[in-house]
Amino acid sequence: MTLRPLATIGFDADDTLWQNEQYYRLTEEHFTALLADFAEPEHISGRLLEAEKRNLAYYGFGIKGFTLSMIETALEITDCCVPARVIDDILRVGRELLSHPVETLPHARDTLETLAGDYYLILVTKGDLFDQERKLAQSGLGELFDAVEIVSDKTATTYRRVFSRNGDSPNRAMMVGNSLKSDVVPAIAAGAWGVFVPHELTWVLEQVEKPVEAPRFREIAHLGELPDLLASLQ
Structure with a gap:
């Protein structure tokens, strides 16, 4: 046979x-808008990508790691002075990604x-x-x-x-x-x-x-x- x-x-x-990726892109656009008072969108996206690279070894691939990387990037760009409302909004959009149809x-x-x-x-x-x-x-x-x-x-x-x-x-x-x-x-x-x-x-x-x-x-x-x-x- x-x-x-x-x-x-x-x-x-x-x-x-x-x-899948289109939802991440929309979330990243929202994230850069949240930090518009602190840096240009291109700079924010670049720092976020660097954070994602660093964090793959810790959090792996997925939305939870992406959300944590956004929080880390926000802290870095604002010298740990990021408003609490921004952190709250980042957590919210992370949850939305986890429940998106x-x-x-x-x-x-x-x-x-x-x-x-x-x-x-x-x-x-x-x-x-x-x-x-x-x-x-x-x-x-x-x-x-x-x-x-x-x-x-x-x-x-x-x-x-x-x-x-x-x-x-x-x-x-x-x-x-x-x-x-x-x-x-x-x-x-x-x-x-x-x-x-x-x-x-x-x-x-x-x-x-x-x-x-x-x-x-x-x-x-x-x-x-x-x-x-x-x-x-x-």
Whole structure:
């Protein structure tokens, strides 16, 4: 019996299956407006990004770490003289992010429904456990996945573990997502296929060069093109 080249497909969640980054951008705009009396928006955003970089090792990825980084940035920019009302507002917008309705992206449900049953489908997402579980439940897509993996980070080691546990090996697996850094490059390094699905908004810390010379790299315009890509690889 000849094995199919692909048996397992992993999907990223944020900005691959549903909108995410646009809400962070709107929150950051609100944050810079709150501190408009202390610094220019570009300076505030730059300091916030530096805080986020520093804090990844402590808080990981997600809204809670983003909220704490906003508070830290506000304290830095104001020399610890930030008004209490500003801190209160930052906490409020952080809570709003944690309860924002889920908006699935075009082709997400149709593509998953088309592939379900023919492939072992895994949701592979990083970030806060409670928030990712909430978004998956609200998306209505959970029933289409055979497994869900919520991880602290996405590395080649992560994908080797995930695809070995949820399939026979990374060699017969594929990872699909909007982040080259988290979804594509490490999956290819693990031995899997990496499919890049660009999103108009991608966090700067998730941007790296496309691995165009990698034999297992592919790019599609949207998730609706995935079934045809899979057919071409069989």
